Amino acid sequence: MxxxxxxxxxxxxxxxxxxxxxxxxxxxxxxxxxxxxINLSSPNMRLFVRGSTLIISINNTDNFPVIIYNITGKYNYLPQKEVIPPNSIENISAIVTNATYLVSNIRSNNYSICIELGIFNTNISIKQVI
Amino acid sequence: MTIRYFTIISLLFNIIVAVLPGYWWYYSVGNIIIVKDSLFYLNINLLGNNIEIIKVINMLLFAFRVYVIVISISLLISTIRGNKVSYLLISWASIFYILDPIIMYFAFNYLVSYFIPFHYNFFIIGKEIATFQYQYKITMLIESYPSIQYWFALFVGILNLVSKFIRNY
The missing domain is CATH 1.20.5 (Single alpha-helices involved in coiled-coils or other helix-helix interfaces)
Structure with missing residues (x-):
């Protein structure tokens, strides 16, 4: 006691x-x-077509790295995975298999891509029509 | 006068368990949320940052360590003097800590899922890949493990429980 x-x-x-x-x-x-x-914002993306390469500019506004495993569409793919450091903008160039079809599809807003990205141990796959 | 080595050793181990700084269970939801907890420690990591407000809870838990150590020492002294007294706090805590994943299951599935839409399947030890469709398709690795320190605490707990029931050791 x-x-x-x-x-x-x-x-x-x-x-x-x-x-x-x-x-x-x-x-x-x-x-x-x-x-x-605390806020989790998905990275902003912009696309440019320059010659026969598709350039994807990704702005990572979070304070942790984002891994881009692949960005695939009917006429493009990524040669390797890319890591985007926290709070930075990176330009990723994707390989285009058919530039004329790609450009015409993008012009008619009819090109769908699948973005596979990873944060920590979590993978997110986003399907978008551009 | 009999010297009760068994009780003395289990009380000494009690003090070691209360002094050890680590965690007993580890939970990870896709490494987005990592929870490490024990009877005397709590750490929540969200998106790579430790939640600072948890320090307040750790202050209470640190004071609780002091409480457990002081009681263990005083019971140790009275056991050495001849009055055998067992202390079963670590015993019950470590045995009932096997229920900790159940608490985590409710916390993740009903509290956290209110903010981040995901489903946490019920399981106690191990890891599994959870997939769910939100706006996007999300795949994450969910882990739940006890640490070596938990097994040590459970061992010490059982030692203390045994020392209660054997009379002259």
Missing amino acids: KAKTIAAILFISTLILELYFYHIGDILETGMRQINN
Whole structure:
């Protein structure tokens, strides 16, 4: 019984010391700010056709790297996977198998691509018509 | 006077378990959310960043470590003096910690899925690939593992439980 009282007193005093030395106000403030700032935005993409290569400009606005495994369509594919560092814009060039069909399909807004990207251990595949 | 080595050793191990800084269980939802927890420690990592607000919970858990250590030491002293007393907190905690994945299942499936739409299948130990269709098709690796420290805590817990029931050791 006596031991439990001593232990309880030490429990409370440890807690008070921690609250004092670790500046509980600061932790709560930064903690709440961090939670408010969490947002997961999908990377922005823009496409250019230059000669027989398709250039995909990807803007990664998140603060973690995004791996582009493949961007495939009927007339294009990626030669290798690309890593886009956090908060940066990268231009990826895809190999085009038939440039004339690709351009005409894109002009008529009728070209569908599948983007396979990875964040951490998660893979996301997005199908889009451009 | 008999010296109760068994109880003394299990109480000493109790202190070691309370001092060890690591985690008992590890959960990962596609590495987007990583949770490491034990009776005395909690860490939640979201999108590569540790959640700062959890430090407040860790302060409470650190004070709880002090509480457990102080009680273990005082029971150790009285056992050495001749009054055998067992302390079963680590025993019950480590045995019931096998239920921790069930709590995580409810937390992930009903709390987190409110913000990120995903389905967390129920399983206790291991890893599996979960696929679901949201706006996109998402494939993620879900992991749930106990650490070596958990097995050690469980061993110490069982040691303490045994010391309760054997009278003169």
